[in-house]
Amino acid sequence: MTALDNYVAPTSLEQAVVQLQELGEVTILAGGTDLMPQSHAGRVKFKRTLMNIRRIPELRGIVREGDEIRIGALTTISEMMAHPLVREHLPLLVSAGDHFASDQIRNAGTVGGNICNASPAGDTLVPLMVLGASVELASKPDDKLFRRSMPLPEFFVGPGKTRIAPAELLTAVRVPIPPQGFVARFHKFGTRPALDISAISIGVGGVLKDGKFSQVRVAFGAVAPTPVCGCATEEALEGKKLDAATIAAAAKAAQDEVHPISDVRASAWYRKEMIHNMTKRILEDVSANH
Numbered sequence: 018m019t020a021l022d023n024y025v026a027p028t029s030l031e032q033a034v035v036q037l038q039e040l041g042e043v044t045i046l047a048g049g050t051d052l053m054p055q056s057h058a059g060r061v062k063f064k065r066t067l068m069n070i071r072r073i074p075e076l077r078g079i080v081r082e083g084d085e086i087r088i089g090a091l092t093t094i095s096e097m098m099a100h101p102l103v104r105e106h107l108p109l110l111v112s113a114g115d116h117f118a119s120d121q122i123r124n125a126g127t128v129g130g131n132i133c134n135a136s137p138a139g140d141t142l143v144p145l146m147v148l149g150a151s152v153e154l155a156s157k158p159d160d161k162l163f164r165r166s167m168p169l170p171e172f173f174v175g176p177g178k179t180r181i182a183p184a185e186l187l188t189a190v191r192v193p194i195p196p197q198g199f200v201a202r203f204h205k206f207g208t209r210p211a212l213d214i215s216a217i218s219i220g221v222g223g224v225l226k227d228g229k230f231s232q233v234r235v236a237f238g239a240v241a242p243t244p245v246c247g248c249a250t251e252e253a254l255e256g257k258k259l260d261a262a263t264i265a266a267a268a269k270a271a272q273d274e275v276h277p278i279s280d281v282r283a284s285a286w287y288r289k290e291m292i293h294n295m296t297k298r299i300l301e302d303v304s305a306n307h
């Protein structure tokens with residue numbers, strides 16, 4: 018672990034973004050479930066200042082704002098799964114939480130930390146992409162608080178790399194409330210059914226009306242340096258009836274459009290096979306149950 022020069026624990030968003038701007042070299046600590054193991058393993062070096070953001074009330078809470086649900090960055094995975102607004106409008110995130118680590122990690126790990134850690138296998142990322150989420154960022158470059166938002170897919174640059182600026186804090190993720198008739202599925206596959214990092218993950222969502230699937234969103238995890246859109250798969254599904262021919266074409270499109278690597282979790286060949294088979298299985302399940 019790197020020795021620290023400074024530790025700060027701001028108690029408001031305003032204080033945090035001023036300190037980020039003034040101190041420059043800052044490592045942000047939320048639940049610490051990624052940061053601490055990575056630091057112990059020597060994969061991450063702390064910067065001069067460690068900023069504990071857990072005392073900032075503005076980063077907490079889940080609220081409805083118009084047609085969106087705003088999930089504060091410090092929301093833990095357990096809080097997300099239990100929240101009535103999430104359970105009513107965004108059950109896909111509950112399903113993602115069900116696949117996520119153990120209770121201990123779910124109680125400490127935050128949604129903001131999962132996003133900022135930017136692992137291609139992060140379990141909230143694929144479902145949030147399927148739901149059309151955006152991140153909300155805050156900074157204070159001069160005397161005014163500056164906020165911006167960015168669609169989630171644009172936020173990721175590579176493993177552990179995002180478009181967040183050094184003096185910025187991720188304050189929340191905003192998720193549009195899905196339209197009537199929206200159905201979605203998330204599936205994660207690893208070598209063990211629980212407590213495992215994904216070898217692949219898939220999210221599929223869309224509106225099923227009169228037997229046709231529209232407004233389709235597909236995303237894949239752990240098959241590229243970032244979570245990725247399944248754009249060709251979406252095209253194969255958009256406006257179609259979910260019959261055997263459409264499902265076969267979509268599964269083939271999914272297999273063809275991912276270009277995974279081989280690593281300790283799975284070979285590239287196996288990942289492509291799993292993407293094919295799991296896409297097919299998810300779509301058959303959607304078709305059979307709606």
Ligand SMILES: Cc1cc2nc3c(=O)[nH]c(=O)nc-3n(C[C@H](O)[C@H](O)[C@H](O)COP(=O)(O)OP(=O)(O)OC[C@H]3O[C@@H](n4cnc5c(N)ncnc54)[C@H](O)[C@@H]3O)c2cc1C
Pocket residue numbers: 044045046047048049050051052053054070090091116117118119122125126127128129130131132133134138139140141181185186187188212213214
């Ligand atoms: C045993 C174990 C099992 C795990 N299993 C899973 C799993 O099944 N699925 C999964 O997806 N992950 C898993 N993880 C990883 C981890 O728990 C999650 O990614 C978690 O959501 C990280 O949140 P955190 O609050 O602990 O982040 P931290 O560790 O506190 O931070 C992670 C990174 O994000 C930055 N950061 C955090 N919050 C902000 C913010 N608001 N603004 C700007 N930067 C910020 C930090 O500086 C750091 O770089 C596991 C970890 C462990 C140790």
